[in-house]
Amino acid sequence: MLNILVPTDFSDLSKVAIRYAIAMAKKMKGKVTLLHVVDTAQHASSVRLRLSSLIDELVRMAAEDFEAVLAEARKYNKGGKPIKHAIELGSSFADAVTRYAKKSKSNLIIIGTHGASGLKKVVMGSNAASLLEASNIPVLAIPADATFKKFKSVVYATDLKNIAREFKAMLSIVSKEKPLVHIIHVAADKKAADIAEDKIDKVVSKSGYRNVLVRVLVNENTPVAIGNYVRKVKVDMLTMFPHKHGFFERLFKPSVTKQLSFLNNAPLLAFKSK
Numbered sequence: 298m299l300n301i302l303v304p305t306d307f308s309d310l311s312k313v314a315i316r317y318a319i320a321m322a323k324k325m326k327g328k329v330t331l332l333h334v335v336d337t338a339q340h341a342s343s344v345r346l347r348l349s350s351l352i353d354e355l356v357r358m359a360a361e362d363f364e365a366v367l368a369e370a371r372k373y374n375k376g377g378k379p380i381k382h383a384i385e386l387g388s389s390f391a392d393a394v395t396r397y398a399k400k401s402k403s404n405l406i407i408i409g410t411h412g413a414s415g416l417k418k419v420v421m422g423s424n425a426a427s428l429l430e431a432s433n434i435p436v437l438a439i440p441a442d443a444t445f446k447k448f449k450s451v452v453y454a455t456d457l458k459n460i461a462r463e464f465k466a467m468l469s470i471v472s473k474e475k476p477l478v479h480i481i482h483v484a485a486d487k488k489a490a491d492i493a494e495d496k497i498d499k500v501v502s503k504s505g506y507r508n509v510l511v512r513v514l515v516n517e518n519t520p521v522a523i524g525n526y527v528r529k530v531k532v533d534m535l536t537m538f539p540h541k542h543g544f545f546e547r548l549f550k551p552s553v554t555k556q557l558s559f560l561n562n563a564p565l566l567a568f569k570s571k
Contacts, residue, residue, distance in 0.1 A: 299327025299470070302403035304334060304394050304424070307362045310441055312369070314409040317564075319373045319380070320445040321407075325473055328378040331366065332397055333359045338388035352386065359384050390424045391431040398434050405470060406436045410565075429567050435466055437534070438565045446533075448474040452563075453536040454481050454523050457493060461500050463538045467566065468506055476533065481512045481526055483519045490515050527563060536566040 303318045305311040315331060322329045335355045363382055370380050383401075387393025398406055410425045429436050448471045455463065464480070471478075480497055484490040490513040501509050516522035527535060 299325045299405060300401070300403045301327055301329045302332055302394070302398050302401060302406045303329060304332050304390075304406070304408050304428070305366060306333065306424075307366055308409075310409040312366070313441060313443060314407050314439045315366070315370050316373055317439050317443055317445045318407045319370060319377060323374070323377040324445070324447070326378075328381070329370075329374075330381040330383065330401055330403065331363070331370065332382070332394065333363065333384050334390050334393040335359060335384060335386050336388070336390065337386050356384055356386075389427075391427040394428055395432050395434065398432070403434060406432060406434055408436060408438055410438045410440055429565075430569065432568050435470060435566055435568045437470075438567070440564065443564055448476040448533045450479070450530055450532055451476045451534045451536065452479045452481060452523075452527055452530070452532050454483075455497070455538070457482060457496055459538065460497065461503070463536075464500055464504060466538075466568070467536050468504065470566070471534070472506060475508060478506070478509045479512060479526075479530060480509060481514060481523065483514050483516050483522045485515070485517060487515060532563045534566055535563040538567055 299322060301318045301322055303311070303315050305315060315329075318329050321327070335352060337352060363384075367380065367382060374380055383397065385393045385397045387396070394406065397403075406428065408425045408428060425436075425438050429438060451467070451471055453464065453467055467478075480501070482490075482493045482497065484493050494511060494513045497511050497513070501511065512526065514522045514526065
């Protein structure tokens with residue numbers, strides 16, 4: 298069963314992620330847990346004797362803030378499974394979320410990203426970026442104006458390193474919706490493209506999932522190649538499993554976002570792939 302964890306800081310952006318998660322869970326007969334992380338590191342410089350009482354107060358305030366968020370969430374959740382909520386203490390947002398996700402046996406984390414106007418196009422919030430880097434559980438990063446309806450078309454951009462494991466992980470989330478999955482790989486030349494296509498075909502055949510379109514693109518610029526392809530199709534989700542540390546911090550730098558402006562509208566599914 299789909300068990301979704303949604304970190305929330307009670308902002309409007311996190312409420313978008315909550316509504317998306319609820320709609321997705323209702324459609325797929327899953328359940329949702331909301332999590333607020335109280336950042337203990339931010340207040341570590343306080344006098345030690347006062348730190349404990351300060352954290353107690355932050356937890357009390359978070360519990361109060363949860364009441365309004367839960368009331369709104371329940372309105373959207375009519376007919377769905379009961380929504381749970383929790384407050385976790387931690388000096389690192391990503392560590393606290395991944396720790397709780399493991400404890401609660403969550404199999405998907407949904408988090409809002411910071412959409413920006415003007416030339417910046419997309420600015421990934423530091424919390425979302427750190428979580429995408431750290432989590433071994435799939436993370437779905439939601440743009441500011443996203444709403445969940447149905448997964449009809451999903452793009453999976455792969456570098457082939459762990460394609461079988463990654464494809465299986467993605468299918469565990471979307472296969473019930475039976476979307477058309479576009480598997481795309483960017484190769485340096487025609488010879489590499491032929492080898493890549495053969496490898497992808499074998500993985501798809503072994504998976505048993507048949508609604509797949511394989512596209513191997515010959516291009517020296519991977520972000521541009523992915524962007525050009527995604528713009529041509531109506532995408533409900535983009536899936537990427539990068540292997541380099543710091544990938545998402547680099548990916549969402551202003552100098553790169555012009556090439557990746559398609560992420561304004563496409564939720565991004567990712568996790569730390571070994």
